[in-house]
Amino acid sequence: MLAACAGGNTGNKNNAAKAANPPASSNETDKVDKKEDTPAEGDKIEGGNAVVIVPQDPDYLDPHLAVAAGTTEIMFNVFEGLLKPNEKGELYPAVAESYEISPDGLAYTFKLRSGVKFHNGNPVKAEDVKYSYDRLAGADTGKPLNVSFAGIANIETPDESTVVFKLKENNSSFLTALTAAIIPKDYADSNTKPIGTGPFKFKEYLPGQRLVVEKNETYYVSGIPSLDKVEFRIIPDQEAGFLTFKSGEADIYPRIGTEKLEELGDSYQAVSGPQNLVQVLVYNIAKKPFDDIRVRQAINHAVNKDELIQGVAIGRGIKLGSHLSPIMKHYFQEGLEDLYAYDADKAKALLAEAGHADDISIKLSVPSNYAFHVSTGEVIAQQLSKVGIKVTIEPVEWAVWLERIYKGRDYEATIIGFDGKLNPYDILNKYLSDSSNNFFNYNSPEFDKTLTATVTEVDAAKRTDLFKQAQTILAKDAAAVYIMDPYLNVALKPKLQGYKQYPLYVQDLSTVYWTK
Structure with a gap:
């Protein structure tokens, strides 16, 4: 697993892409009876089970x-x-069949797709x-529960298959909010027996x-889907997860180090690439000495991101300078990754100017079930020691x-990864001063x-x-140390196709199948 991830504002759930996946647009109907052709289609086996390794328990099933x-x-x-x-991050209709947006942008009218059922067999209606x-x-x-819905004035249901959202003001990102679960x-x-409409239905959960x-x-x-059953096996220890996969007990190992x-060699399939994730060293700005921007800037100059990418990510990562990955290329601000270039002497000078030449001690609390963050923390501790900052690493269980x-804001510094969203507002809004998940303070x-x-532009x-x-x-406020978008590495058994x-923190098993 490359990184532990705390999501953005709660409740924004996305789901799996279908075989036919045109982007959604006004007055567009999605055709869902097509199947994607694949080179191995002739060898496809219907059914079967798969085991996927994950490093953490869910926090809520709701x-x-x-x-x-x-x-x-x-x-x-x-x-x-x-x-x-x-998988390109484009939106298209799911439970909805089509939609229209009023000229003033304040009314969104959705027509529901006929035949969509909940996992309990009941049809999905507008009232749901x-x-x-x-x-x-x-x-x-x-x-x-989700700030993206705070701008709704009311929701109307003229009939069983029509839903009309009336907004208080224009919201240019409202469509992305409607990926949230129905x-x-x-x-x-x-929270105990979740029911949705997706390609798989919940069977059991053993914490x-x-x-x-x-x-x-x-x-x-x-x-x-093709698979009959998928087990997400919870293995916090990376080495144990690796041995489980290598022994053949698991079929997919996402976010493998x-x-x-590389140790697996050519006997397994491998997928690797940027994942729209932001790994950060976070300090609690409400606590001294992090309330002093000079200290924050010094820490930024003292962290050698290139060394971290080469040493921890083995070269598979993209250097960042703020809280957005270049995978969001349309919105990404280039050049910020060099704003605080590695410069130990400049870091020392800033610390001295702030009156902290050699008296800073930091407790770095790192989620212990994510080896990537633990390794990152160990390297950063060595780097900060070179400018006179003493770091003590505190391993912390994920829960x-x-x-x-994350919720209690009781910490000095931590390392975490933030998963990507479809809309940059949903990525950046955790820094709003009144955001409930602004644990940076x-x-x-x-x-x-x-x-x-x-929102209204x-x-x-x-x-x-x-x-x-x-x-x-x-970036200029040194709100955190933005390290990298580490590549997503996934190992799969050769006969899985x-x-x-995705540019999202998800595992889509709906299109996965076994071959002969």
């Missing part, structure tokens, strides 16, 4: 409460929204969609051991990390104003420029 990206990685196969992404998205919008509580109206057991999903026989896409991937550090009125303006070029300005503000890599 898709509207989950914040851990590792949960989405698994439940991607169970839940769907009105829309879903394909309204219930799901009202819940995310906090219609009853006044507290949105669940049955008034269903109270989502610390496995989560199992099985084929949705009534899925509305012809020929999807680069050195382990504890989520509660104490970052506060910048300039950033707040700039990023918030992207209708001019695409101006909106892109605002996103680039927001990245620049984070159809695996797709």
Whole structure:
């Protein structure tokens, strides 16, 4: 596993791409009875089971409460929204069949696809969609579970197959929010027996051991999925996961370490590439000495990112300078990766100027089940020691990390990876001063104003420029140390085909199949 990931604002769940996957657009109907041709189609075996290694338990099975990206990685196969992404990150209709947007951008009208059923056999109706998205919008509580739904004025259901969203103001990113999971109206057991509409349905969950999903026989896409059952086997220790895979007990090992991937040799399939993930060294800006920008800048200059990419990622990573990966090339601000070039002397000078020449001691709390972060922390500790900063590494269990550090903000510094989203606003909004998951304790009125303006900006070029300005503000403020987008490495057994890599933190098993 390359990186532990805490998601953006809760509840934004995406699901698996279908065999036919044109991008969604106004008045567009998606044809779902096509099957993708593959070179090995003639050797395809229908059915069979697969075991996928994952390093963490889900935090919640309820898709509207989950914040851990590792949960989405698994439940991607169970839940769907009105829309879903394909492997290129493009949106297209899922539970919806088509949609229209009013000229003023304040009304979105969706027609539901006929024949879509929940895993309990009940048909999906407009009232289920309204219930799901009202819940995310906090219609009853006044507290949105997902900030992307906070701008909804009301949701109307003129009939069983029509849903109309009325917005308080124009929201240029609203469509991406509608990838969030649709669940049955008034269903109270989502956290123990989740029910969705995806290609696989939930079967069982044994904490610390496995989560199992099985084929949705009534899925509305012809020929999807092929596999009968998928077991996500929970193995926090990377070495144990590697031995399990190498022994043949598992079939897919996502986020395997680069050195382990190379150790496997040519006897296994390998997929590797950028994954739209941001690995960061986070310091708690609310605590001294991190409230001093000179200290934050010094730490940035003291961290040698090139050394980390070569030493920890074995060269498979892209250097970053702010909280966006270059895989989001349309919105990515180039040049920030060199804003704080490695310079130990400059780091020492900044620390001396701040009155901390040799008196800084940092407790670096690292999620212990992610070897990549542990290794990164060890190298960074050595690098910071060269400028007089003493680092003590504290291994922290993942569940504890989520509660104490991510939610409780009780930490000095940590290393984590943030999963990518389809919309840059959903990636950057965790830095808003009033964001519930701003565990950086970052506060910048300039950033707040700039990023918030992207929501209502209708001019695409101006909106892109605002996103680039927001990245620049984070970089200049040294809001964190932005390290790399480490490549996603996936090892697979040779007879598995159809695996797709997404610019999202997910595992799509719907298109995977066995061959003879």
